[in-house]
Amino acid sequence: MAVSTIFDQIIKSLRLAIQSFPDKRTGKNLTYSIEDIVLSAFSVFFIQSPSFLAYQRTMKKMNGKSNAETLFKIGKIPSDNHIRDILDNIHPERLFPVFDLIFEIFRKNGYLDAFRGINRNILIAIDGTQCFSSKKIHCKNCSTMNHRDGTITYYHSAITPVIVAPGQKHAISLCPEFITPQDGYEKQDSEIAAAKRWICKYAGKYVVRWTTILGDDLYSRQPFCEELMELGxxxxxxxxxxxxxxxxxxxxxxxxxxxxxxxxxxxxxxxxxxxxxxxxxxxxxxxxxxxxxxxxxxxxxxxxxxxxxxxxxxxxxxxxxxxxxVASIARSGRARWKIENENNNTLKTKGYNLEHNYGHGDNNLSTLLATLNILAFLIHTLMEFTDEKYRLVRATLPTRKTFFDDVRALTRYMCFGSWDNMMDFMLKGLEIDIPSDPG
Structure with missing residues (x-):
């Protein structure tokens, strides 16, 4: 695999996955392809710029091309409202094959070897995190919290499993499991119930690789422990x-x-x-x-x-x-803090703004946008392992914020032929020798 083109390969894979999304539009509603709609939303999270699409529309108008087109292969940029309307009817699970694909890239290239703890087990930390909260805006998939003063808080939350390891600064995001009303159940969904669904869904994928689940005190109850052991x-x-x-x-x-x-x-x-x-x-x-x-x-x-x-x-x-x-077990157990610091905290405070209301909708919009956001973070993590140019730029700039501030500024005023071209431009500006492409 040519590491310098990993971004293009992931965008291609994402586009292929999107082609299988259900699309009931007809006639004039087909002005924008479903791929352009989903990739437009994804690009906002990947560049970490809520205004990215607006800037690219202006660039296209002035120069005849834009970074939305050259980087993300978006043919026509839809309006924000059109994006929200279409995405509201797409279940986030439609994106999960892309998570699986990225996991396989980590596995096949041997990167998971750096994510092993006790007995060479892969360590998967499970925790719940809130990704939306409002006392007014809500949908049928919201969870609710009733307060003593009679008010109600509506919110979305999810189990966000990540692969972690002692001494490893990165965390690899896996498919989320949203805490949402379940068909056939009157009782409100819970973090434990969502965690049980997740381990049942993915036991076949991860158990064969020798996996230890990490979690806080909420999970250390007999029913959950027994289910973990039964699944392997x-x-x-x-x-x-x-x-x-x-x-x-x-x-x-x-x-x-x-x-x-x-x-x-x-x-x-x-x-x-x-x-x-x-x-x-x-x-x-x-x-x-x-x-x-x-x-x-x-x-x-x-x-x-x-x-x-x-x-x-x-x-x-x-x-x-x-x-x-005993030291290895405790060290592995302590690695679970990375789900909060390296994953959930990064998603909430380091530019991804997971809790920001980008749009709520009536069905799936909020959870789909959250999934795209987590996917963007996962791809950034993958590129730290596979893209030497990206890794060099990130390592040279003092903070994650500096990197994305620069990316936002560059993509607002300049059009790059590819992601690789933009990395070359940044390396040259930083006076770093550009690594030669392998092969």
């Missing part, structure tokens, strides 16, 4: 004392009798020395019932040399814990 997943889940009283009574008893295993290590963190203390025990009941699932428990406490606690957390797992692997 391993798990490392946060385990809080207040929600696992039976388990912690036994932990305290083992400590009193001297039967709780303890491992202490000195770890150099930059110029500072930290004391890492691991406590662990195997085969503890997750709850106070006769049929309680037996799990393995460990706790990590990090102190400075003066004894001040810098970090403390505990996990349950189905991996057997030993003195030799």
């Amino acid at each position: 997943f391993h798990f490392i889940l946060v385990c809080k004392r207040e929600s696992h009283k039976t388990l912690y009574k036994l932990v305290d008893l083992l400590e009193l009798t001297g039967d709780l295993h303890v491992v202490t290590k000195k770890v150099q963190n930059g110029r500072k020395t930290e004391i890492h203390t691991y406590r662990y025990a195997n085969s503890l009941p997750i709850r106070d019932t006769d049929d309680a699932l037996m799990v393995n428990w460990c706790e990590l406490t990090i102190c400075d040399e003066d004894g001040k606690i810098l970090y403390r957390n505990a996990f349950i797992t189905d991996h057997k814990i030993t003195a030799g692997n």
Whole structure:
């Protein structure tokens, strides 16, 4: 694969996937192809510019061509309202084959080897995140929160699984699962229910690659753990004392009798020395019932040399814990914070603006736009691995914001023949030697 053309290949694959989208338009409504409509929306998230299409319409009018055309292969740029109207009827799952394609690129090129934790398992962190909230705007797929003052908050949220790893700065987004009313169920959908749907859908894809699921304390309950194990997943889940009283009574008893295993290590963190203390025990009941699932428990406490606690957390797992692997298990469990910092926080605050209301619609618009946004982030991540020019520019500029500020400015005033041409222009401006294309 020619790494310098990965962007063009992904756009081509995205266009092919869009061609299978349902399109019931007839007659004059067919002025814009479904591919142009979806790619127009995608381009806004990829460039991180809500005004990108407006600028490209002006550029096309003045110069006869635009970056929408040359970069994203958009033949005609639809109006924002037309984009919203058409996208409202497209289910976000139609985009999931593109996520699968990108996962396969990571796998086939060996990039997943950098995302392995305990026992060489791929680590998938699962968490819920909100992507829309309003007290007025809503649709039939919104979740609701009733307040004491009689008001209602309408919102969309999703499970956003990501592949993470200790020491790995990147996180690989996987297909989201939206928390939305389910056919045949009167009870409102929940994060746990959505997570169960996700693991059932994707067990066949990820279990065969030896996968450990990471999650916060919400997930460390017997029904979810049993379902994970039945599907072939391993798990490392946060385990809080207040929600696992039976388990912690036994932990305290083992400590009193001297039967709780303890491992202490000195770890150099930059110029500072930290004391890492691991406590662990195997085969503890997750709850106070006769049929309680037996799990393995460990706790990590990090102190400075003066004894001040810098970090403390505990996990349950189905991996057997030993003195030799307890540090690896805790390190893998701690990697779940990346779903918030490297994934959800980036999507919300680093230019992707996941919670911004780009349009809501009556059916699928809000969730489809959120999916396009996550997909844009995933493709940016892929390009860090596969596109040397992109990686060099990103590494040279001080922040993600600087990079996208520059991209927005360049695409507003200049038309580039391809994404690769724009990377060459930026490298030249930064006085960086342009790498030769492979092959």
